[in-house]
Amino acid sequence: MPIPEPTLYPPFNIVRLSHVEFGVTDLAASKAFYVETLGLQVTEETEDHLCLRALEERGHHCLVLRRATEARAQYLAYKVYSDEDLDRAHDWFAAEGHPVKWVERSHQGRTLRTTDCFGAPMEFYYRMERLPPIHQQYRLYHGVKxxxxxxxxxxxxxxxxxxxxxxxxxxxxxxxxxxxxxxxxxxxxxxxxxxxxxxxxxxxxxxxxxxxxxxxxxxxxxxxxxxxxxxxxxxxxxxxxxxxxxxxxxxxxxxxxxxxxxxxxxxxxxxxxxxxxxxxxxxxxxxxxxxxxxxxxxxxxxxxxxxxxxxxxxxxxxxxxxxxxx
Structure with a gap:
């Protein structure tokens, strides 16, 4: 079956993937794995969740670990090019019959939650809190870097x-x-x-x-x-x-x-x-x-x-x- 031609001018502009949230059953065990072993950096820690970023990233998080009774992927998130693209995305998904709602996410601006063609949860945002660069703080490099x-x-x-x-x-x-x-x-x-x-x-x-x-x-x-x-x-x-x-x-x-x-x-x-x-x-x-x-x-x-x-x-x-x- 031929691959369809790409849509070079889509209805809204996605820049890249951004982050994922995992439900985890033992937050301490997950921290030991992702931080102490893999080497991701903690940007926020509470009793219920961890926010992590990798060493070249300026955004607040690329991975959120949240305490849960079952291990599930909560959503996959993408960054869009502008705040106006969020409104375009909202209208496009709504017109296509997908559920749409604005959700609150810490360290982010407006965030749109919807689903893909199979019902998998997707989120889109434009603004995320920026953190100081750490890519030249080589003392932080450990694990798999x-x-x-x-x-x-x-x-x-x-x-x-x-x-x-x-x-x-x-x-x-x-x-x-x-x-x-x-x-x-x-x-x-x-x-x-x-x-x-x-x-x-x-x-x-x-x-x-x-x-x-x-x-x-x-x-x-x-x-x-x-x-x-x-x-x-x-x-x-x-x-x-x-x-x-x-x-x-x-x-x-x-x-x-x-x-x-x-x-x-x-x-x-x-x-x-x-x-x-x-x-x-x-x-x-x-x-x-x-x-x-x-x-x-x-x-x-x-x-x-x-x-x-x-x-x-x-x-x-x-x-x-x-x-x-x-």
Missing amino acids: PLRIDHFNCFAPDVDAAVAFYGRLGFRVTEYTEDDASGRLWAAWMHRKGGVHDVAFTSGTGPRLHHTAFWVPTPLNIIDLLDLMSTTGYLANIERGPGRHGISNAFFLYVRDPDGHRIEIYCSDYQTVDPDLEPIRWDLKDPQRQTLWGAPAPLSWFEEGSLFADVDPQEAVLKATPIVAP
Whole structure:
């Protein structure tokens, strides 16, 4: 099935992905994982939540951890170009039949909450509190030295529908996996900020959040993290990698937090700024699409993901068999 032409002048202007909020069942355990082990920086801490940012980020937070009885992904958030874009987004989603409401979020200006084509919660904002730069405070660099949030990856029951919907919002496809037998998409990578992706979609029961990724300086940082996790009680939290993806060409590692939320540590993808850049097609049967080199992904990587709060997932329409580690 051909990839639809991108909408280069969308109804409102999304700059990039911004942040995610996780419900976590043990805030202290989550802090130990994200702050003491991965190396994210605390920007606010209360009895009920933590706000964190990575080392190159000026916005107040890229990750919010909130105490909850169940581990859920609460929403995925995006920054828009102007305050007027928030009103345009509100009117567009309302006209399309999506629920819309203005919500209060600490350290942010007006924030719009709505849903995507599968009912997954999305939030949009323009203003977030700016913090002083810390990227040259090298005493703060520890763990895997996370520089910035890079992307979300979601299970989608219909990847073709996801590409069509997010394409209307101005997201452009950089790479995709197609099933030859059906002509349907198995997965697609879509961006706004000029990397390989701000958000990707993989065929599976969804909507569910597959992972959130953080960009790090070099592959050596990933090796350091593996040494650290393997000697500080987190060996079982290492799920997949290290290795290099065929799609995106990125060096990667996948780990699970204490609640099972999946985090990718990621570096070395490529620039995709040109609006007429042609998407790269991969065959579903090509083993190098998911792993250029390294061990194949375990079954958990294809089947497990974070549920969105108050959203019932649907089975995938594409029934295809991925390459799974023995």
